[in-house]
Amino acid sequence: MEVILLQDVTGLGSRGEVVVAADGYARNFLLPRKMAETATPGRVEEVRRRQEEAEAKMKRDAEHAEELAETLGKTVLTIPAQAGEDGKLFGSVSVADISDAIFDARKARIDRKKIKLAEPIKETGDYMVEIEVHTGAIATVKLIVTAK
Numbered sequence: 001m002e003v004i005l006l007q008d009v010t011g012l013g014s015r016g017e018v019v020v021a022a023d024g025y026a027r028n029f030l031l032p033r034k035m036a037e038t039a040t041p042g043r044v045e046e047v048r049r050r051q052e053e054a055e056a057k058m059k060r061d062a063e064h065a066e067e068l069a070e071t072l073g074k075t076v077l078t079i080p081a082q083a084g085e086d087g088k089l090f091g092s093v094s095v096a097d098i099s100d101a102i103f104d105a106r107k108a109r110i111d112r113k114k115i116k117l118a119e120p121i122k123e124t125g126d127y128m129v130e131i132e133v134h135t136g137a138i139a140t141v142k143l144i145v146t147a148k
Helices: 023-030 041-073 095-106
Strands: 002-005 018-020 036-038 076-081 088-093 121-123 125-134 137-147
Touching: 002 023, 002 041, 023 036, 041 095, 041 125, 041 137, 076 088, 076 095, 088 137, 095 137, 121 137
Parallel strands: 076 137
Antiparallel strands: 002 018, 002 036, 088 121, 125 137
């Protein structure tokens, strides 16, 4: 019996796949537990269309992320912070500050968890900050911390 899996089933397939399962297994296990539904021609076509749309969206998102990574790679951010005469900051520059500066400069929202700092920024100077824009798309942004 052909069924469309509604969730991942070990040894059978992944969510959204159309698979052939034994009649008894499908009728007595998969269907009652809402793990699968019967594969009708209309439903199979709908599932395939949704998969194609999802793949197209993933491709668009990856292209957009590459463009954003390229743009961020050319970006130089300047963050003014309160500092003493020796260049030591009163506090530090956080990933939230960097995220806000990116939004102000490029109108792009970057998740704070995607900004990688090797160590906390506690002095004025130039820093290179890596940002994971998307899976496989990493941008390196130059950050200049100045005293107010």
